[in-house]
Amino acid sequence: MTTLYSYFRSSASYRVRIALNLKGQGFDTIPVHLLNQGGEQFLPGFSQLNPHSLVPVLAHEGQHLTQSLAILEYLEERFPMPSLLPGDALQRARIRALSLDIACEIHPLNNLRVLRYLKHQLGVDDDQKADWIQHWIKLGFCALEIQLAADTRRGHFCVGDMPTMADCCLIPQMFNARRFEVDMAPYPTLMAIEAACNALPAFQQAHPAQQPDAA
Numbered sequence: 001m002t003t004l005y006s007y008f009r010s011s012a013s014y015r016v017r018i019a020l021n022l023k024g025q026g027f028d029t030i031p032v033h034l035l036n037q038g039g040e041q042f043l044p045g046f047s048q049l050n051p052h053s054l055v056p057v058l059a060h061e062g063q064h065l066t067q068s069l070a071i072l073e074y075l076e077e078r079f080p081m082p083s084l085l086p087g088d089a090l091q092r093a094r095i096r097a098l099s100l101d102i103a104c105e106i107h108p109l110n111n112l113r114v115l116r117y118l119k120h121q122l123g124v125d126d127d128q129k130a131d132w133i134q135h136w137i138k139l140g141f142c143a144l145e146i147q148l149a150a151d152t153r154r155g156h157f158c159v160g161d162m163p164t165m166a167d168c169c170l171i172p173q174m175f176n177a178r179r180f181e182v183d184m185a186p187y188p189t190l191m192a193i194e195a196a197c198n199a200l201p202a203f204q205q206a207h208p209a210q211q212p213d214a215a
């Protein structure tokens, strides 16, 4: 029995949904609404599972796992095929680096609690908040576009012709970028990878709009 505590628009949850689907692991979803009731992530039932009050949490075989990339690594070890980290040590380091470029350098700056702090503690208005969000996505995407466009290891996906952990991270961030109205024209390589990913059922079924808690 595998259960994912998830919020439909959470990009970290989206990463795990894609990985579970790619690996053919069925799962139940327990929605954690990040806005209702002041944020269900802060309710005791959830914050006991993850004291950081962040989704996703994966429940598997009686254990609760946090941090989407750690969960992806766990799924890779438990269910090796199809691999999300294929290739030699150098290639795997490359896949992990691309994943971290997104999960550590772009996503946390635009997380809900950061945006709330900007607004409520620092008095940033909605236009400034939108600038902030777009700034960090653009900075990260510009670098990713340069890296991936020049990379001979790139195939239909970030690395090679099968989806990897890097694609599990990229596609949710692309979704976020579109949601926040980032102009995607400067990122043709990222958009080509996005099209290849979104042609696959594993990515389609993980899309926020397909989730039971989709608004």
Ligand SMILES: N[C@@H](CCC(=O)N[C@@H](CS)C(=O)NCC(=O)O)C(=O)O
Pocket: 009, 010, 011, 012, 013, 034, 039, 041, 053, 054, 055, 056, 066, 067, 068, 069, 103, 111, 112, 113, 114
């Ligand atoms: N590094 C964490 C990030 C988790 C995270 O930031 N989750 C967001 C949704 S994408 C969240 O729960 N935010 C709640 C909040 O900011 O209060 C991971 O990869 O799992």
